[in-house]
Amino acid sequence: MNALELADVSVRINQAQILHGVSFTAPKNQVTALLGRNGVGKSSTLKAIMSLYSPTGSIKLNGTELIGTPTHAIAASGVAYVPEDREIFATLSVKENLSLASRSKISSEKMSRVFEIFPDLSTRQEQRAGTLSGGQQQMLSLSRALLNDNQILLVDEPTKGLAPKLVTEVADALAEVAKRETMILVEQNLALVKRIAQKIVVMDQGKIIFEGAPEKLSDSVWVQSVLGVSNRGKHS
Amino acid sequence: MSTFLLMTITGIGLGALYFLVASGLTLIYGLMGVLNFAHGAFLSIGAFVGLWFATSIMKEATIPNFILAMIVGGLAAGFFALLMEQLLITRLYDRHIDQVLVTVGVALVVGAVLGGWFGNDLRLFPTPLWFLTGINFFGAIIPADRIIYIATAVGLLIGNWALLRFTRIGLIIRAGVENRNMVNALGINVRRAFSTVFFLGGFAAGIGGVLVSVYSSGVSPLIAGTYLIYGFVVVVIGGMGSVTGSFVAAMLIGVIKQFANYYVTGLGDFVIALLLAGVLLVRPQGLFGKRIS
Numbered sequence: 001m002n003a004l005e006l007a008d009v010s011v012r013i014n015q016a017q018i019l020h021g022v023s024f025t026a027p028k029n030q031v032t033a034l035l036g037r038n039g040v041g042k043s044s045t046l047k048a049i050m051s052l053y054s055p056t057g058s059i060k061l062n063g064t065e066l067i068g069t070p071t072h073a074i075a076a077s078g079v080a081y082v083p084e085d086r087e088i089f090a091t092l093s094v095k096e097n098l099s100l101a102s103r104s105k106i107s108s109e110k111m112s113r114v115f116e117i118f119p120d121l122s123t124r125q126e127q128r129a130g131t132l133s134g135g136q137q138q139m140l141s142l143s144r145a146l147l148n149d150n151q152i153l154l155v156d157e158p159t160k161g162l163a164p165k166l167v168t169e170v171a172d173a174l175a176e177v178a179k180r181e182t183m184i185l186v187e188q189n190l191a192l193v194k195r196i197a198q199k200i201v202v203m204d205q206g207k208i209i210f211e212g213a214p215e216k217l218s219d220s221v222w223v224q225s226v227l228g229v230s231n232r233g234k235h236s
Numbered sequence: 237m238s239t240f241l242l243m244t245i246t247g248i249g250l251g252a253l254y255f256l257v258a259s260g261l262t263l264i265y266g267l268m269g270v271l272n273f274a275h276g277a278f279l280s281i282g283a284f285v286g287l288w289f290a291t292s293i294m295k296e297a298t299i300p301n302f303i304l305a306m307i308v309g310g311l312a313a314g315f316f317a318l319l320m321e322q323l324l325i326t327r328l329y330d331r332h333i334d335q336v337l338v339t340v341g342v343a344l345v346v347g348a349v350l351g352g353w354f355g356n357d358l359r360l361f362p363t364p365l366w367f368l369t370g371i372n373f374f375g376a377i378i379p380a381d382r383i384i385y386i387a388t389a390v391g392l393l394i395g396n397w398a399l400l401r402f403t404r405i406g407l408i409i410r411a412g413v414e415n416r417n418m419v420n421a422l423g424i425n426v427r428r429a430f431s432t433v434f435f436l437g438g439f440a441a442g443i444g445g446v447l448v449s450v451y452s453s454g455v456s457p458l459i460a461g462t463y464l465i466y467g468f469v470v471v472v473i474g475g476m477g478s479v480t481g482s483f484v485a486a487m488l489i490g491v492i493k494q495f496a497n498y499y500v501t502g503l504g505d506f507v508i509a510l511l512l513a514g515v516l517l518v519r520p521q522g523l524f525g526k527r528i529s
């Protein structure tokens with residue numbers, strides 16, 4: 001069963017063609033990692049799914065077409081978006097960020113689940129989100145997504161710019177989340193991808209060039225050629 | 237000392253009128269990026285509907301009747317603002333230039349219709365006698381109407397603050413001023429917040445319209461223009477999107493203008509223009525505005 005199916009998705013912004021007919025599927029209850037060099041269109045693919053860009057083609061969530069649906073309706077139908085630059089509300093408190101994100105009244109059960117994964121946040125509920133550290137902001141952005149019952153999570157480079165210790169912390173949290181959620185994960189940290197993804201999709205220049213099993217990441221010659229990085233290290 | 241007090245309090249009273257116009261302007265701009273040139277029209281509609289209510293429905297100019305007329309004027313302007321938003325602005329979602337042109341058009345049409353109907357001469361607003369009395373405040377004799385302006389502005393500021401701070405729609409508005417797309421991406425239709433803000437902005441401007449009518453000793457479609465300009469000046473100095481910033485800037489401008497005009501008649505506008513230029517040079521995002529990166 002696929003949670004999300006993209007078929008021939010294209011995005012043009014002004015004169016630039018950013019996505020050239022992207023097609024891939026994200027199976028239910030699995031983590032699909034979306035990989036590729038910088039600027040190939042990974043974030044744009046997630047934005048197209050959220051209707052933040054206006055794509056052509058077809059994007060189906062459990063069989064229902066999303067193209068043409070406004071962003072808020074897509075989110076409300078269970079697509080949670082954790083953007084690349086976190087986009088937490090800096091002037092609101094941690095608590096306000098969470099209560100805004102929660103589509104139903106926040107249950108203490110969901111709240112404690114989130115604070116169990118991110119204990120750092122529970123003691124900082126009154127703090128303005130803009131004064132959180134980068135790692136804490138990432139945790140808040142993830143928490144916003146975890147408060148609701150989702151069909152799928154779209155997570156864009158959650159470990160980007162984090163110190164190694166925080167990368168481990170966020171990676172652990174994602175591994176925990178991956179046990180019960182469907183996810184599309186954009187990530188440059190291949191160790192994390194290997195740890196939690198059941199499927200990988202590789203993009204190049206606005207197209208999909210590979211869709212298959214993560215075991216392929218052990219092929220260092222291939223990894224070097226499609227991602228431009230060695231499969232041992234992380235990108236710069 | 238009593239002159240100083242008199243100038244300060246009458247200045248704050250004038251600032252209160254500016255704030256009534258600016259509070260809506262700043263939120264509409266902050267949330268939607270719309271420079272609403274129709275805001276002066278909201279003011280005129282509030283003033284004329286208030287005048288109609290005070291003369292045709294209420295016969296006596298008592299304080300309760302006046303307050304009622306103010307609320308009716310405010311509601312009329314609020315609903316007019318909502319109608320404009322629903323019929324015109326939402327169709328031009330995210331087309332900022334077109335939105336601005338539409339608001340300019342609405343302002344011209346409303347001005348022309350009111351002018352054609354009522355003429356551009358001042359029509360006296362039935363004013364409770366108490367407004368014209370003086371109140372002794374530590375030796376300074378303060379015109380009583382200023383107290384009404386200040387109390388109304390403070391009441392609206394508190395109302396605004398409570399709405400923004402304690403309600404869900406307020407939370408959505410605050411978040412939307414920061415990042416509209418992300419509010420949508422959380423599954424919230426941010427347009428509902430737009431409608432609320434338009435209504436509230438219209439309501440405050442309409443109330444301002446009734447009070448301005450008293451301050452200017454009458455109602456005329458021509459008055460709105462001056463207040464709209466001052467409204468924009470307040471918004472820019474206070475910081476786009478910040479209600480608190482507008483309040484502080486409005487008071488500052490009212491007081492400075494009053495003092496300048498006291499020493500040299502007509503100097504007030506010039507000093508405010510200098511202040512605006514100064515703020516734009518030193519702190520372009522305004523006193524309470526977000527820094528633009």
Ligand SMILES: Nc1ncnc2c1ncn2[C@@H]1O[C@H](COP(=O)(O)OP(=O)(O)OP(=O)(O)O)[C@@H](O)[C@H]1O
Nearest residue numbers: 013016018036037038039040041042043044045084
């Ligand atoms: N709003 C936009 N306007 C113009 N060009 C854009 C826009 N958004 C993205 N692009 C371009 O589309 C291409 C793909 O961008 P995108 O952000 O999707 O890449 P990415 O794969 O996420 O890269 P990274 O790994 O650096 O985050 C880039 O060349 C980018 O410059």
Ligand SMILES: [Mg+2]
Nearest residue numbers: 042043044084
């Ligand atoms: Mg990206």
